[in-house]
Amino acid sequence: xxxxxxxxxxxxxxxxxxxGLLPAGHEVAFxxxxxxxxxxxxxxxxDSLPALEVEDGEETVxxxxxxxxxxxxxxxxxxxxxxxxxxxxxxGGPEPNFWRAPTDNDFGGRxxxxxNVWKDPGATRTVRTVAVVRAGPPEVRIRTxxxxxxxxxxxxxxxxxxxxxxxxxENHFVPRDEGLPRMxxxxxxxxxxxxxxxxxxYGRGPHESYWDRKAGASVGLYEGTVAEQFHPxxxxxxxxxxxxxxxxxxxxxxxxxxxVVGMPLLSAGALHYxxxxxxxxxxxxxxxxxxxxxxxxxxxxIDHRQMxxxxxxxxxxxGLSNYSLYYQEYQYTFKLRPFSAEDGSPDALAKERYxxx
Numbered sequence: 001x002x003x004x005x006x007x008x009x010x011x012x013x014x015x016x017x018x019x020g021l022l023p024a025g026h027e028v029a030f031x032x033x034x035x036x037x038x039x040x041x042x043x044x045x046x047d048s049l050p051a052l053e054v055e056d057g058e059e060t061v062x063x064x065x066x067x068x069x070x071x072x073x074x075x076x077x078x079x080x081x082x083x084x085x086x087x088x089x090x091x092g093g094p095e096p097n098f099w100r101a102p103t104d105n106d107f108g109g110r111x112x113x114x115x116n117v118w119k120d121p122g123a124t125r126t127v128r129t130v131a132v133v134r135a136g137p138p139e140v141r142i143r144t145x146x147x148x149x150x151x152x153x154x155x156x157x158x159x160x161x162x163x164x165x166x167x168x169x170e171n172h173f174v175p176r177d178e179g180l181p182r183m184x185x186x187x188x189x190x191x192x193x194x195x196x197x198x199x200x201x202y203g204r205g206p207h208e209s210y211w212d213r214k215a216g217a218s219v220g221l222y223e224g225t226v227a228e229q230f231h232p233x234x235x236x237x238x239x240x241x242x243x244x245x246x247x248x249x250x251x252x253x254x255x256x257x258x259x260v261v262g263m264p265l266l267s268a269g270a271l272h273y274x275x276x277x278x279x280x281x282x283x284x285x286x287x288x289x290x291x292x293x294x295x296x297x298x299x300x301x302i303d304h305r306q307m308x309x310x311x312x313x314x315x316x317x318x319g320l321s322n323y324s325l326y327y328q329e330y331q332y333t334f335k336l337r338p339f340s341a342e343d344g345s346p347d348a349l350a351k352e353r354y355x356x357x
Contacts, residue, residue, distance in 0.1 A: 084165055089196070258336060
């Protein structure tokens with residue numbers, strides 16, 4: 001087996017001849033079996049990467065390498081700029097996000113009100129400390145620690161920045177007060193310029209999938225446009241999520257982009273709409289998907305998980321307990337990697353590993 005490669009046996013059951021409305025070759029069922037073949041990827045030494053420069057100011061900290069620069073705002077604990085080869089990759093983020101646009105099933109269970117404490121955690125987040133540590137010439141670590149108003153919880157993020165522009169993002173949520181409801185999602189959200197409208201991912205697809213709705217989506221390599229990830233439900237709501245994502249890449253026409261790598265798996269999605277665009281508030285509004293206007297941005301969710309969408313009924317019972325994010329301690333990690341067309345394919349870059357000798 002090739003290092004870092006997964007192998008699957010894909011079985012497809014199709015009609016041998018036309019029967020009624022079904023043409024010959026129509027797939028009526030499929031199965032996917034992961035094969036027990038694997039080989040580890042050899043890690044490269046961190047010290048082989050270029051050295052970094054650090055400017056630690058009162059309001060911001062900026063880390064610069066030969067081809068990139070990243071700036072973090074100390075007041076918000078959020079990355080405010082991330083450039084690669086002179087191209088700005090982000091408009092802001094990632095920052096904690098625990099909310100989703102309510103689905104029809106969510107409204108049936110009144111979850112848009114019952115879980116409202118988790119809406120917009122960034123507005124109630126207070127950054128207490130930002131610590132900068134140089135771990136070596138090609139490695140800088142920035143740790144932020146914040147207090148959330150919801151339950152007096154704490155949220156810390158450790159950014160490990162390497163000389164090639166890669167950022168490992170480690171998140172740790174610690175609950176304090178008891179009695180808070182479950183979370184609609186646990187993850188982070190960031191925004192990118194609209195030019196990064198080409199999407200590739202290795203995970204379940206090609207259509208959307210959710211924690212409790214993914215059996216019909218096969219693991220594979222998929223690509224398309226960000227606009228195509230929006231499913232026009234009659235009433236706008238949560239849409240476009242992908243599960244078991246190993247990596248997801250967003251690129252512009254020149255092939256420059258941002259790669260997100262799960263450590264190990266993510267729930268992720270990208271749209272030209274924000275959550276607020278899809279969320280009518282506490283009262284269901286009879287809007288239609290065709291009334292929405294795409295924004296001049298890409299809204300990217302990088303999640304540990306999102307709660308199930310339910311479907312036992314549509315008037316109270318929503319995601320079952322084994323598909324719920326209860327109020328408890330959570331940790332998850334992912335990597336951000338800027339790249340250009342000459343750096344290699346996202347799949348190859350996602351397999352790269354760097355460790356200290």
